[in-house]
Amino acid sequence: MKENNEPYRQDVAFIDRNKELVELRSFVDKRPSEILFIHGPKSSGKTTLLYKFLEQIQEEQRLDVKFLNLRKTFTNVFEDFLKTFFLVETHGEKKESLTSNINIGFFKIDASVEKKILEKRADPFKVMEAEFLDLTRRGIKPVLIIDELQALDKIYLDNDKERQLITSLFNFFVAMTKESHLAHIIIASSDGYFLNTVYNDSKLKKCSEFFKVDYLAKEDVMEWLLNLEKYSKIKDYTLIDTDAEKIWDTVGGSMWEIQNMLSHLFEHPIDEVLAGYKQKMAGMITYYVVQKERERREKILRRFIDNDYLEIKDTNIEDVELLRDMVANNILYFDPTLAIYYPQGKSYRWGIKLYFESIA
Numbered sequence: 001m002k003e004n005n006e007p008y009r010q011d012v013a014f015i016d017r018n019k020e021l022v023e024l025r026s027f028v029d030k031r032p033s034e035i036l037f038i039h040g041p042k043s044s045g046k047t048t049l050l051y052k053f054l055e056q057i058q059e060e061q062r063l064d065v066k067f068l069n070l071r072k073t074f075t076n077v078f079e080d081f082l083k084t085f086f087l088v089e090t091h092g093e094k095k096e097s098l099t100s101n102i103n104i105g106f107f108k109i110d111a112s113v114e115k116k117i118l119e120k121r122a123d124p125f126k127v128m129e130a131e132f133l134d135l136t137r138r139g140i141k142p143v144l145i146i147d148e149l150q151a152l153d154k155i156y157l158d159n160d161k162e163r164q165l166i167t168s169l170f171n172f173f174v175a176m177t178k179e180s181h182l183a184h185i186i187i188a189s190s191d192g193y194f195l196n197t198v199y200n201d202s203k204l205k206k207c208s209e210f211f212k213v214d215y216l217a218k219e220d221v222m223e224w225l226l227n228l229e230k231y232s233k234i235k236d237y238t239l240i241d242t243d244a245e246k247i248w249d250t251v252g253g254s255m256w257e258i259q260n261m262l263s264h265l266f267e268h269p270i271d272e273v274l275a276g277y278k279q280k281m282a283g284m285i286t287y288y289v290v291q292k293e294r295e296r297r298e299k300i301l302r303r304f305i306d307n308d309y310l311e312i313k314d315t316n317i318e319d320v321e322l323l324r325d326m327v328a329n330n331i332l333y334f335d336p337t338l339a340i341y342y343p344q345g346k347s348y349r350w351g352i353k354l355y356f357e358s359i360a
């Protein structure tokens with residue numbers, strides 16, 4: 001019998017992100033002077049890239065990296081923020097943080113400081129600053145990476161709706177970078193609209209840099225699809241040029257969707273898989289559109305049949321909320337640097353196109 005040591009017939013691919021890794025590297029190699037915002041559509045590989053980067057820099061003695069992924073950890077209270085950012089250490093024992101499985105590095109405090117913070121007798125930002133200062137004094141550069149920062153959006157200080165945590169946090173980040181050059185701050189979010197708001201509201205214009213992590217370029221997708229064994233450990237089938245083109249045409253450079261298409265090709269012919277997927281996307285658009293405000297939603301989405309993108313200056317003020325909703329639902333992406341809206345990816349364009357064909 002033929003021996004098979006491979007536990008899976010398809011593996012998770014990782015297509016080269018050298019350019020992006022070099023960019024991140026050069027960011028931490030200079031003295032901190034601005035916040036780095038990493039943006040890009042849903043599943044464009046931001047988190048994966050940041051974990052790769054973390055792998056590269058984690059072992060370096062001269063860097064102290066804290067990586068906080070807020071995707072799953074927040075509800076909407078201030079205490080959640082404290083639990084994620086601060087690790088309480090009691091004498092002798094090390095208290096497990098609730099979020100330690102996805103978060104690396106915390107601001108370590110003891111129980112008395114935690115008590116003071118909770119009773120508002122100590123300022124959490126001062127505690128963070130003290131740690132940055134201490135590290136810097138010891139010749140170690142602090143790097144704080146926060147993924148999915150928009151999770152903090154609904155948190156208020158002292159339950160006062162006028163005092164958003166995020167505003168204080170940004171003022172703190174500006175102080176740590178532009179003003180005192182103490183720490184590297186890297187922030188990632190799929191919600192470009194959120195980033196844009198923060199950017200405008202907190203007067204961050206001159207103290208931040210935006211870096212887009214996008215879906216793969218066509219040449220990378222072709223390289224992947226024409227070498228499935230190399231990148232995905234798939235031995236059961238190969239693709240020819242025209243197949244690869246068809247996949248590109250359906251999902252573009254969206255890695256997660258490419259992986260998904262590949263997993264269906266073990267059992268089904270390519271045309272069937274791709275047609276079925278486009279139908280599924282049309283179904284998703286239908287579901288979104290018919291939920292409420294159908295006509296208004298259709299009116300906006302219809303514009304993407306003939307336009308690649310929609311410039312913010314060409315939108316109506318009364319549509320702002322609706323566009324924001326589409327961004328929050330990951331139907332549209334808002335690019336905060338160009339101030340344009342466009343469908344999350346090629347498959348969403350197909351969904352929109354087929355939806356309007358179906359009601360025509």
Ligand SMILES: Nc1ncnc2c1ncn2[C@@H]1O[C@H](COP(=O)(O)OP(=O)(O)O)[C@@H](O)[C@H]1O
Pocket residue numbers: 012013014015016017040041042043044045046047048049190255256
């Ligand atoms: N460079 C890459 N090559 C191939 N697949 C990738 C790459 N980066 C990410 N992926 C895949 O894409 C999906 C989404 O990645 P993720 O990093 O979670 O995106 P984001 O954080 O931007 O939403 C994951 O399934 C991941 O395995």
Ligand SMILES: [Mg+2]
Pocket residue numbers: 046047048147
């Ligand atoms: Mg992510």
